[in-house]
Amino acid sequence: MTHQDWLKKHEAAFGGQFEQLFAHSVLPLVPGIDFSTINVQFPFKDSNGKPRFCDFVIEEDGDVRIAIEVDGYDKRGTGSGMSHAEFVDWQRRQSSLTSQGWFVLRFANRDVRDQPGRCAEHIGLLLKRQRAKARDETLNAEEHRRLETLAAAQKSEIDTLARETSIMKYSITSLTVLVGVFMLAFFFKDSGSEARAVAVSQAAPALGAPSGATCDSPLDWRAASDNIGQVAAITGPVIRVTQKDNVKGQPTWIEVGAAYPNSSRLVLIVWGPDREAFGSQLSSTLEGKVVCAIGMLERYKGVSQIELKHASQLQQR
Structure with a gap:
């Protein structure tokens, strides 16, 4: 079955614009994909017998079963992300799929919109591993390393969604406090400037951004090792x-x-294919400058590191 034939068959079943974008932009990039094995809005029941639907599933002979969900930060459009009840329901949904033999991505x-190639690579490597397992084969060492890196990146994406939820809720709270401060100041406008100053100073701590969320409030580079597996802003x-250029x-x-060999250092890595995006930022003149880097913190041979792919991830202070 061709991609176009598959789209015609399932177009009406897509649950929203991002699922449609996933079908059009991501799936065609997956190497060796067999569109006849992909279903949309796949029905299943959770552990309580509640009817559910999964956005996409790939099911092939040999027990190759991959479930794919395309997630938005704020499905209800409230600006506050998931409620506690929705989070629990989300976890139960995933647990039910996993316990029924599905590998969930x-x-x-x-990422569907901005990095379709990366999403396709996730699926392609997992599909290859699942097929190899069904044939009692194994991936080579490089493919294992890349799959582990992608798995860590997926965890980072989930952590990022959680961080964004926290920041959004924090911003809403801060705005509420700010409005309250103005109302309080107006109420006490005839009581003298001292009362207004006290009200503002008491509310001020609530108006900052959480540490490590952005380069406006980054973590010190010494804290990098304590935040492995998290997306954070680090400065130093x-x-x-x-x-x-002579290394792979x-x-x-x-x-x-x-600097090397001090294992407490933070290493920022830019791979050759991504270097052009940084322009003159990577010259030796950067030495001695204070920078802020944003990305997923990983540990390699005991050293904290962040992989940089976009110039926006690196800022001079």
């Missing part, structure tokens, strides 16, 4: 910039806070 709407001085992947290493 979840993709954020923005650049000690050394090293470009290795042509990496550029930016050492922050300390």
Whole structure:
């Protein structure tokens, strides 16, 4: 079955614009995909017997079963993300799929929109592993490494959604406090400036951003090792910039806070194919400058690191 034939068959079943975008932009990029094995809005029952639907499933002979969900940050459009009850329901839904033999992949709407190739790579590697397992084969070491990296990235995406939920709720609370401050100041306008000053100073702590959320309130580079597996903004001085064109992947290493062999250092990595996006940012003139980097913190051989793919992830302070 061709992609176009599959689209014609399932077009009416897509649950929203991002599911439609996933079907049009992501699935065709998956190497070796067999469209006849993909179903849309797949029905199943959870552990309580409640009827459910999964956005997409891939089911092949040999017990190859992959369930795919395309998730939005705020499905209800309230601006506050999931409620506690919705979060519990979301977890039960995933647990039910997993216990029924499905390997569940979840993709954020923005990744479907902005990084379809990355989403397709997730699916392609997992599909290859599932097929190899069905044939009692194994992936090579490089494919295992890449699959583990993608799995860590998926966890990061879920953590990012949780962080965004927290920041959104924090912003709404801060706005509410700010409105309250103005109302309080207006109420006491005839009581003198002292009462107004006290009201504002008491409310001020609630108006800052959570530490590590953005480069306006980053974590110190020494805190990187305590936040492995999280997406965070980290700041510190650049000690050394090293470009290795003769090494696989042509990496550029930016050492922050300390230099090799100090294992407490933070390493920012830009791979060769991504270097052009950074322009002159990666020159040796960066040494001695204080930077802020945003990305998923990982640990490699005991050293904290962040992989940078976009210039917006690196800012000079």
